Amino acid sequence: MSTLTIAAVQYDIHWLDQQANFNRLEQLFADHFRENFAADLLLLPETFSTGFCINKKGVEEAEDGGIALAWLKKMAKQYNCVVAGSVLVSQNDKKVNRFYWVCANGTVEHYDKRHLFRLGKEQDHVAQGQNRKIITINGINILPLVCYDLRFPVWSRNRQDYDLMVNVANWPAARRHVWDTLLKARAMENQTWVVGVNRIGEDGRNTSHSGGTTIIDFSGKTIISAVDNQQQIITTQLDFSKLEKFKHDFPAFLDADEFELQ
Structure with a gap:
């Protein structure tokens, strides 16, 4: 198995101001990477261009592409890597919370958030x-998740079809201990690397976020974490041969229960 260099961005999202967010991110990239950019995957938080403004009209992207997707393509080309983050995209009379993965050559894949945050009435919009x-990416299979998906282990159960789980979020400070706990639990139960990417700051609904952006190994050990309440990019290289050896020496996955999603 190969290696993968991950860069995860923790920052304070401007509420309903795409251009301000693009400007802030470009400055963060420039300050952090300077002339030594070397990442395969650059990860941004959930709804990185607007904040979690699910009940606002007119903030969603067109389904065939919009401003945020064009910006992701620009960044992917500029830094010659995959750039990924979620945005709200128009779909029929609602939106979808779409986690875009954009390659340097302009190729786009996506995952639409499965579990909608009932307490925040996300399902209404x-x-x-x-x-x-x-x-x-580079022969590494990755499971993308968005925020609330983290609470549902059946959806994220490793069927030995992925080596890395990525969750991007607007996870509130009030439930930060849940974020920290479940990221480690998902890593241990699925024997996988886990990357959690969260925002900081207060959003337009007066919800506070403290961060918790982190990279965790398959044993539940934290490899690197961002400083709470601070804009920061964390970067590390994951060696997937270590995961392969760990699973060879401790093949708990062979005793997993069979199941099917309905």
Whole structure:
């Protein structure tokens, strides 16, 4: 198995101001990477261009592409890597919370958020995603998840079809301990690397976010984390031969229960 270099971006999202977010991110990229950019995958939080403004009209992207997707393509080409983050996209009379994965050559894949946050009435404005997705980069299979998906282990159960789980979020500070706990639980139960990418700051609904952007290994050990309440990009290289050896020495996955999603 090969290696994959991950860069995860934790920042304070401007509410309903796409251009301000693009400007802020471009400055963060420039400050962090300077002339030494070396990442295969650059990850942004959930609804990175607008904030979690699910009940606002006119903020969603067109389904065949919009401003945020064009910007992702620009960044992917500029930094010669996959750039990924979620945006709200128009679909029929609702939106979908779409996690875009954009390659340097302009190729686009996506995953639509499956589990909608009932407490925030997300289901009233956002259509439920129907398909579990595996995305492959440099031979590494990746399971993309968005925020609330983290609470549902059946959806993220490793069928030995992925090596890395990525969750991008607007996870509130009030439930931060749940975020920290479940990221480690998902890593251990699925014997996989896990990357969690969360925002900081207060959104337009006065909800506070403290971050918790982190990279965790298959044993539940934290490899690197961003500083709470601070804009930061964390970067590390994952060596998937270590995962392969771990699973060879401790093949708990062979004793997993069979199941089917309905």
